[in-house]
Amino acid sequence: MEVISIIAQLAAVALLGWVAVYDARNFTIRNGTVLALLALYVLAQGALLFPTLRGDLVAGALLFGIGFVMWLLRGLGAGDAKLMLPLGMMLGMQGMLPFAALLMLLSVLLYLLIVICRAFGAERSLWGWLARMKTEGRVPYGVPLALASAPVIFIQAIWNV
Template structure:
């Protein structure tokens, strides 16, 4: 059992690193690679698999699959209208697999906070310290480009970190980690 927890934490840590790379790439190039999204999907499915084996329940995986499909169907028309990029739609569709169905509410609140913060920075670049950074953000405002991959990644990272913290606290309080010593 503790091996499943460790493998799950490793996969979640790798997902956090990949989400950081996706956020940076989306911020600098306004592109989200299909390869990165597929890798995130594999990491999310692996994490859910380990958690399902540990809890002896496949409900979380089913809820995640339903959530991913629902997000894809809901966001696809916005892509057709050119309001959201295709990479953003795919990244949002993969996030339920990364965070699980039980953390979707937390993810939604975090996404709202990070999206408002991103929009505020884009619309008010004077709050940023560096002149070059300010010019870059002003350029994004003039072109009407907002890298939504950044708040999506940030919200997902925070939700995964919360999930990892919760898993470690539960494992510590139940004595699983003490059995390793």
Template sequence: MLLAASLLLKALAIPLLARVAWVDFTTQKISNSNVLLLLCLGLGSLLLLAVPSGSWWDMGLSALAGLLLFVVLFPFWVMRKVGAGDVKLMAVMPFLVGGTGLVVFSALLLVFALVSVLLVKNPFVLPAGAFRLYVQHMDQKGVIPFGVPISAAAIGAIAFQFYVSLVLAGSSGILQQLN
């Protein structure tokens, strides 16, 4: 039951991540309130799993990864290479996807970041003229809304966690007992 509640908190984060991606894409801003809400959802999800099991490994790994990401990305913010919202959002992602979901998140982030850079650098591959002009404008300003690939990778990692949970529930016979 606590696993279901944990997954529900992660499911609530998906529309918020989509909103963060859209707002970052259109305005190049990530609000602190959205980052804080994602942190609370992630911490709640981790606590629901850690307290009954007595294992704080996932929580500790998430905290360590979040701190490491913040420390590594902070100098890039100082040099104006990434935005402060991007740094804060990246520091919160380990709490949201959990320590065990970091590998999937990292792989998806790499793919989505490369796609984002390719689209910004080669806007002629896009179908709509207005969208192409907008992306060209972002290229001229040197701005890539990094919140979009971060959010997409987090949504993908959460979806993978849902898939794994369903596979485990199906293989353990829980789904057959419900029918």
């Protein structure tokens, strides 16, 4: 049953890669994607008989609560806030600290890139896309969420944490 859990977690990592690309292109996260991540969590942890269910639910509720408040303050899109529930559950309490550190680092880097690209008046390619985020006020925050959570979930799957 461990093999099923590992495969489900690796599938979640792959799905998070798709989330990053899709959100970057469309500035949206589909409900079906959030449900698919929840289903992968149930498969991964169900195969192990839910050994950390309580901590996983707390982590999911904590991230979703933060996302919900940020959504209310218009600092985050609804899809990004919804994505935080399955991310928290997949990460569990043991993955929250490395995820938070990676998310902070990636968020700061994204912000700096946006500001720098805008200051230099970039108009084309990736740099122009980043510069437009500053003027349009739209940031695909699913990208740093996915990029911060995927390596943590991957390491947990490989090391069976």
